[in-house]
Amino acid sequence: MRIARFSIDGNVAFGAVEGEKQDELVLDIIKGIPFADFELSGTKVPVSKVRLLPPVLPNKVVAFGRNYADHAKEMGNEVPDAPFAFFKPATSVVGPGDEIQYPSFSQDVHHEAELAVVIGRLCREVPRERVKDVIFGYTCANDITARDVQKREKQWARAKGFDSSCPLGPWVETELDPHDLTIQLTVNGGQRQLGRTSEMVHSIEDLIVNISEAMTLLPGDVILTGTPAGVGPLHVGDEVAVTIEGIGTLTNKVVKRG
Numbered sequence: 001m002r003i004a005r006f007s008i009d010g011n012v013a014f015g016a017v018e019g020e021k022q023d024e025l026v027l028d029i030i031k032g033i034p035f036a037d038f039e040l041s042g043t044k045v046p047v048s049k050v051r052l053l054p055p056v057l058p059n060k061v062v063a064f065g066r067n068y069a070d071h072a073k074e075m076g077n078e079v080p081d082a083p084f085a086f087f088k089p090a091t092s093v094v095g096p097g098d099e100i101q102y103p104s105f106s107q108d109v110h111h112e113a114e115l116a117v118v119i120g121r122l123c124r125e126v127p128r129e130r131v132k133d134v135i136f137g138y139t140c141a142n143d144i145t146a147r148d149v150q151k152r153e154k155q156w157a158r159a160k161g162f163d164s165s166c167p168l169g170p171w172v173e174t175e176l177d178p179h180d181l182t183i184q185l186t187v188n189g190g191q192r193q194l195g196r197t198s199e200m201v202h203s204i205e206d207l208i209v210n211i212s213e214a215m216t217l218l219p220g221d222v223i224l225t226g227t228p229a230g231v232g233p234l235h236v237g238d239e240v241a242v243t244i245e246g247i248g249t250l251t252n253k254v255v256k257r258g
Helices: 069-074 128-134 147-153 157-161 204-212
Strands: 002-008 011-018 026-031 039-046 061-065 084-088 099-102 109-111 113-119 135-142 166-173 182-187 190-196 222-224 232-234 239-244 248-256
Touching: 002 026, 011 039, 084 157, 113 182, 113 204, 113 239, 128 135, 128 204, 135 222, 135 239, 135 248, 147 157, 166 248, 204 222
Parallel strands: 061 222, 099 248
Antiparallel strands: 002 011, 002 166, 011 026, 026 039, 061 084, 109 232, 113 135, 113 222, 135 166, 182 190, 182 239, 239 248
């Protein structure tokens, strides 16, 4: 099931996305929130009549770096023996169609297409065999990075945590085998990144076991699983799109920060 979060007439709700053709998609509005047992209301609205929002509002976004060997190599880094985590704040999250604001303190902003895992229940110290039980679903992400700041400052809080640096969407797919999906990214229609989730160095199970050893994960928290090779610069005016097999496409435009 595809679960979207949206606004219409000033109200915010969740809905189950129905249909296949983009111009024919409709939302069956969910009663309540989708992280517990829920019912579909039967009230339907066309996707074209709503504004899609970030599919979740995470308490935290836990991202893992250098999790594709070819990407680590292109950045001149070694592949870490253990998962390598960092954080993006909740204020970095934007949704499909939202603007990526080019930060004033950087001159070299890059795209990074990623599969995002959405946590579905409160959990910690999750054993490997229970990882599937704590996952709500999967969505597309773009780990926007101020590359010059990342290199200059050595730690990544500003480089990867600035406002609008974490586009998510367009919705969460709850029924998906995430282990061998095509992940690609285009800029203005031209392909930049192309890989498969099977190329991850550390699996989704590895990542969730690793981070849940240290901290409690909450419903709606997001885990970014790393990016394949092909990262590169974005410029004001660019349209960047992340497409993941079985999920859909997340599209955003880069604008000058006002």
